[in-house]
Amino acid sequence: MIIEQRTYTIKPLRTHDFISLYERSALALQRQYLARMIGFYTSEVGTLNQVVHLWAYDSLEDRDARRKAMQSDPGWPFYLKALQDLDIVISQESKILRPVSFSPPVPAST
Secondary structure, eight states, rough: OEEEEEEEEETTTTTHHHHHHHHHHHHHHHHHTTOEEEEEEEEOOOOSSSSEEEEEEHHHHHHHHHHHHHHSSHHHHHHHHHHHHHTTTTEEEEEEEEEEEEOOOOOOOO
16 A cells, blocks of 8 residues: 655645635545545645645555546546646645555545
8 A cells, every 4th residue: 555645835825725626626536536535634834835635545556547547537627727727836746655564554445
């Protein structure tokens, strides 16, 4: 199993806009295709204006297949265009994390 940690740094005072668009246009698609959300967070201390979400996958191949299916959905380009039009993302980072033997289990998909 792997965990993807995706971090977006958003322009100051625009985090709410990012979250609102994501909830309206991307959340349902990502839940449908990616299936195993561990969490979705905003930063409060340290580097501010960041949105972090975590997704569990069986493997890198599982991640690639799920993301490819999501990107083929006709709704996905609408979200990407709306996000581009908002012009609020400063940077994006994606990390792949592997749990160690004593890491708690990740919940099954809902």
